[in-house]
Amino acid sequence: MVTYKKAVEILKHHCNTEYHKRNTVLYHNFCMTHEGNANSVVASINAAGKNAIKENRRKLIPIIKTIILCGAQNIALMGHRDDINAGDEVLASHIKNCGRNASYISKSTQNKIIACCGEVITDEIINKTKESKFFTIMADETTDLSVKEQLTICIRYFNTKEYKIEEDFIKFVDVVDLTGKNLARSILQELCKLDLDLANKLSMEPLI
Template sequence: MTGAYKQNQKIKYGEGNFRALLQFRIYAGEEILASHIGICDKNASYISKTTQNEIIQCCGDAITGKIFAKIKNTKYFTIMADETTGISVKEQLAICIRYFDTTSYEIQGKFFKFFDVVDVSGENIARTILQELDRLNLDISYCRGQAYDGGSIMSGKFKGVQAHIAKVQSLAIYSHCANHRPNLAISKACSVANIRNAIGVISSVSNFFRESAGRIHKLETEVQDKLPHLKKGKHALKKMCETRWVEKHDVVLTFLDTLSCLPVVLGTISESSESRRSNVFSFLHATQSYEFLVSFWTNSGLGLEVTRIVHGCTGNNEALCLPSMDFIINELSSRFPKSELQRVGHIQKLLSPEFMCPTDYSKHSGALFSTLCRLKTYLGSTMTEDRLNGLALLHIHQDIVSALKPEEVLDISATKHKIKFSLNVL
């Protein structure tokens, strides 16, 4: 640590992660940084939140610039958008652009911005999208497609987003997002009584264990003793997602891993002085019933051996399996044109991440709203839109970040402030 830094230590413990990282670099031997922090004036340290936000924003602009340079080179593109509510209880509209990359010869899809949407009308969302495309000098006349969910705000024929954008560019054909369609088709299978009841049991039992650290510990201990091949922590029962089947399917598979251990653990809990024993007895009965086991098998992969779960039960499981399969097939037929349905292939593929995320866009967007949750936590719920977008771009497009040069970011900052930076160090 340099003498200048010792004499004028401006970074102290407890001042946040960013300053702690700076301190770490200094202790690691970063002499230039140590000299700067040690001798700089208070108003010229360049480590304030204002400077942080500006650097993050400039990084985001640099990433966006690279993405849109490729899109402009390709010329034609498709708009993809979806909205969600973050922890700050604000509507966040995520926009992605899908295009053909003439360098890699692959269809790509890139996230480029979250928007805070107060007015959630189709007209306002369409106006927001068009204004942003105009700001980035992306000509809407080259737009050839729109992909959103099936909600009326996005897909409405007269007042939806797609209708308003179609008024500006009639060649931008709307398509109900292919990722949403199979999700809705399989989720609808839960309206079959037996499947719905099985999902309800899984959700209730999972919540029962999640409410108590002691119950989870008992389950973990039993699983480790009986199923040591399972990775510790990976089989802890998860909360059921009500809207996304892929996440719901993960919950079902996790439940499957622990199913053979549940009767013992539930039996132990039922004999203890723990409250809610009446629920324990009902859970114990429900998770061992033939109807539940076969319905559970139907949900857990559409191809697993029933004997793996039922342990010697006999009966005609077709009475439970076939109605749900018929329902899924009918739903797919109504949501996909025949030509597309033939490409869907085996029903089991609908449950694999590879099918749900077949392109680079999906690879990014699959983690898009989980990225929002990681970035906009409870402590960071007041994060500004510019900072959120910059961090999201840095997090999602790490392939671009790895090739980003410091001078590219500094050039953007210099342009904003009409100054010149020099990277020459004496």
């Protein structure tokens, strides 16, 4: 009887210890997670990551729309001199509260967005060209403002949905050797990168 009484006292003392209380909470959380009634740490981290991605995408939408609008209207992007004055509360709040390295309006981010837009436009043109099957390549050598030699590549094809012939710019290609052989090689290399079937190429013409 005395032994039992001491055992009860020892158990009561054990129940009041900090490590027992801590382990009891851990055990309870483990059971909840194992039975599916609570999210694991990994699941919680993944959920937080997904929410962060969703929020960042929401912040990027007005920035992307602004860049697309400027591109469509041929308006230059002014970089750090831009002002937030279009009634976009989401963008205004983001610019006000974000860190200096996470504003998403730096020139490097703008260039990345412009490059992505260019890829989307090029893919659309290539898809229409493949639907048309046959196409003509137009190219010419030009010099940009930095006095760098570039090859301008355009493509002419039949739009099967609108039933008309279209001519679209594809890209600029930096060149050093301006011989006809090298220019032809550069054009063919770019066509291969675009996954166009060279067997369907009707002709190669200079831009006028």
